[in-house]
Amino acid sequence: MSPDADQRATTVVLDIDGTLVDSVYLHVHAWVRAFHQVGLTVASHRIHGAIGMGGDRIVTHLAGEAAEESIGDDVRARHDELFESVLGDVRPTRGTDELLQALRDRGLRLVVASSANAETTDALLQAAGAATLVEEVTTGDDVGHSKPHPEPVEQVLEKAGSGAVFLLGDAPWDGEAAREVGVRFVAVRTGGFSDEVLRDAGAEHVFDDPADLLEHLDEVLG
Amino acid sequence: MSPDADQRATTVVLDIDGTLVDSVYLHVHAWVRAFHQVGLTVASHRIHGAIGMGGDRIVTHLAGEAAEESIGDDVRARHDELFESVLGDVRPTRGTDELLQALRDRGLRLVVASSANAETTDALLQAAGAATLVEEVTTGDDVGHSKPHPEPVEQVLEKAGSGAVFLLGDAPWDGEAAREVGVRFVAVRTGGFSDEVLRDAGAEHVFDDPADLLEHLDEVLG
Numbered sequence: 001m002s003p004d005a006d007q008r009a010t011t012v013v014l015d016i017d018g019t020l021v022d023s024v025y026l027h028v029h030a031w032v033r034a035f036h037q038v039g040l041t042v043a044s045h046r047i048h049g050a051i052g053m054g055g056d057r058i059v060t061h062l063a064g065e066a067a068e069e070s071i072g073d074d075v076r077a078r079h080d081e082l083f084e085s086v087l088g089d090v091r092p093t094r095g096t097d098e099l100l101q102a103l104r105d106r107g108l109r110l111v112v113a114s115s116a117n118a119e120t121t122d123a124l125l126q127a128a129g130a131a132t133l134v135e136e137v138t139t140g141d142d143v144g145h146s147k148p149h150p151e152p153v154e155q156v157l158e159k160a161g162s163g164a165v166f167l168l169g170d171a172p173w174d175g176e177a178a179r180e181v182g183v184r185f186v187a188v189r190t191g192g193f194s195d196e197v198l199r200d201a202g203a204e205h206v207f208d209d210p211a212d213l214l215e216h217l218d219e220v221l222g
Numbered sequence: 223m224s225p226d227a228d229q230r231a232t233t234v235v236l237d238i239d240g241t242l243v244d245s246v247y248l249h250v251h252a253w254v255r256a257f258h259q260v261g262l263t264v265a266s267h268r269i270h271g272a273i274g275m276g277g278d279r280i281v282t283h284l285a286g287e288a289a290e291e292s293i294g295d296d297v298r299a300r301h302d303e304l305f306e307s308v309l310g311d312v313r314p315t316r317g318t319d320e321l322l323q324a325l326r327d328r329g330l331r332l333v334v335a336s337s338a339n340a341e342t343t344d345a346l347l348q349a350a351g352a353a354t355l356v357e358e359v360t361t362g363d364d365v366g367h368s369k370p371h372p373e374p375v376e377q378v379l380e381k382a383g384s385g386a387v388f389l390l391g392d393a394p395w396d397g398e399a400a401r402e403v404g405v406r407f408v409a410v411r412t413g414g415f416s417d418e419v420l421r422d423a424g425a426e427h428v429f430d431d432p433a434d435l436l437e438h439l440d441e442v443l444g
Contacts, residue, residue, distance in 0.1 A: 032247065043316060045412055190267055
């Protein structure tokens, strides 16, 4: 990162699913059932490992290109419907509200790069209690490529007009996108990814949840 | 293990949940909702990390002794009801049937040490297509202590009257129980536990699923 860009780094980029809200396991459940409904059995642990990728690439990743072509749109529509039916079960991760307030209190701007569609992203931000704290949002509807492609992160930083202090996420796909853009990656364990996977994806720090990160915020901000 | 005991080692001890059937994520979902119903929020990834422990100890592990005393029985009953309502979603893990047949073809006896209750264990064995292949079963109803306590494994080996070639499981609790009894632990990734956690629990081998183990059976049996 150039010194100029560094000077303007006043933004924290947030992932939502699994990071601000405890939703990864609900997504796993929805994908498992969506695949069953179209007659495919895909192992839950493989689905879990792919959560955080955009819906545009997850079917190919899990079931191959032939499946994507024949049932991709169908299984995505079923997943979205099944996930929407359990939105009432979505809870914020521990300490989300306090962490976002603390970041704002330090003069940092909060932006979101989500793989979910606009409607779901809005519902999840409401569930996280973060809707009024976030300035800019990029959803799966706004971009041609989802994470781990860097486009969502690049686009939201362009909207914000500021460099990123770090990206906060729970999945290796967040880390890969951050690395492509040259942004630091700070990870939380709330998505159920192992420390090894998160470190391999470039995580500088791995915390239990937002509450744990808040306790170490001075260390992270340096 | 004494040479005598080794000579009589003709039994493979099987875990069911997450090993023969893809049920761990359904348990996570059921526990999350059961805790919500009694007014507690417990993070999904923490619940995931505790799956495979018996229901008798999981509430204390996740929510503390006070919660166990006040809502333990209630939350277990709700979990059991919620899990039973999704038994129709339970699928065998990849290659389960072929692996069990191959073990039988080599003259090995199959026994089960499950943390689930007798009724659920029976339903899961049916779902795995393993009900007619298994000779002895110990369930959570038969023992005073569940895994990681060694009692379930000790008891089923006593019933079988034979030493164990290895224990096949998906969770660190299986590994701890195996270690206490002096039985080799072979692990599959179908429960969503990381290789690091499984190795730390004593796994000699870590395979993707039963199909992957079947491909390496000569190597494992030595």
